[in-house]
Amino acid sequence: MGLEIIIFFGAILFGIFVYWTESKGNGLYRFFNKLFNSKELQMKVGNKKGFIYKQDLLPRVLFVAFTFLIVALIIQFLTPIAIFSSYYGISAFASAIFGTLIGTYVANFVLKSGEVIEEQSDSIEDVVKDSFNKGKEFLEDLTHKDVKVVQEAKKEIKEEPKAPEKSARERLKDKGLM
Template identity: 60%
Template sequence: MGTDIIIFIVAVLFGIFIYWRESNGNGAYRFINKIVNSKELQMSADNPKGFVYKQAFIPRLIFIVSIVLIAALILEFLTPISVFASYYGVSAFASFAAGSLLGTYLANIVIKSSKVIEEQSESLEDKFENVVEKGKEFIDDLKTRDAKVVEDTSEDIKTEPEPKVNEKSARDRLKDKGLM
């Protein structure tokens, strides 16, 4: 189980490396495209698409699995390591393919987010400054409201009517009306 985890982590790093290399340049994909396709069907010069870069899931999966399969076949026939002879070899093959595919998607997220952050960095600074200014205004409003509330409550305390001493009690008023 420990070797599968190590193989999976190495495969994720391998997938990140493949995606990063293709995001910088797609010479191999462009070369294969020239060999396979006619002049009318060849990709344009400014198209950044590669084997895994800006590719849909199925072509990306096929490329990763075929690369891992070629590497496994080379290991099988040129070295004493037998990849397909046991469960562990097949498990390592599957772990490497899945990890590489996951690594390409992780690299995609990182590259896209870094581009968005670079594009939005100036507007983010402006937004942050606006938020700070609004926060200062809000705090000033709270301070003035608190001061008004304190003044209002102190006025309420001062203006409370004092009880009248000369007033008759309720009992006396009822006696005057003859109800008691």
């Protein structure tokens, strides 16, 4: 179980690396695109799409699984390591595929959030400044209002106390209702 976890986290890092390198350039994908497609169907010059970068879920899963399958078959037949002959080998194989897919989505999230932060950095700075200024104004209003309230309370205290009013019972007696 420990080796599978190590393979899983290594595959996540591998997926992040693959996604990041494809986001920088997609030469291999362009090569295969030119090889397999006619002139009309080839991708445009500005298109950044790659095997993993900017792909939907299904093509991404197929590419990662197919790549790992080819690598596993090469290892199976050229070395004494038997990947597909035991549960542990198949489990490690599945962990590597799943970890790589998770790594590609983690890298997608990080790259997209970095782009959003760069685009919004000026507006975030303005929002922080505005909220800071509003906070200052609010504190000034509170301090001025507190002084006014204290002064009004002092005035009320200095005034002479009013004569105590009659209770409701006494008023009813005065009217003759009780």
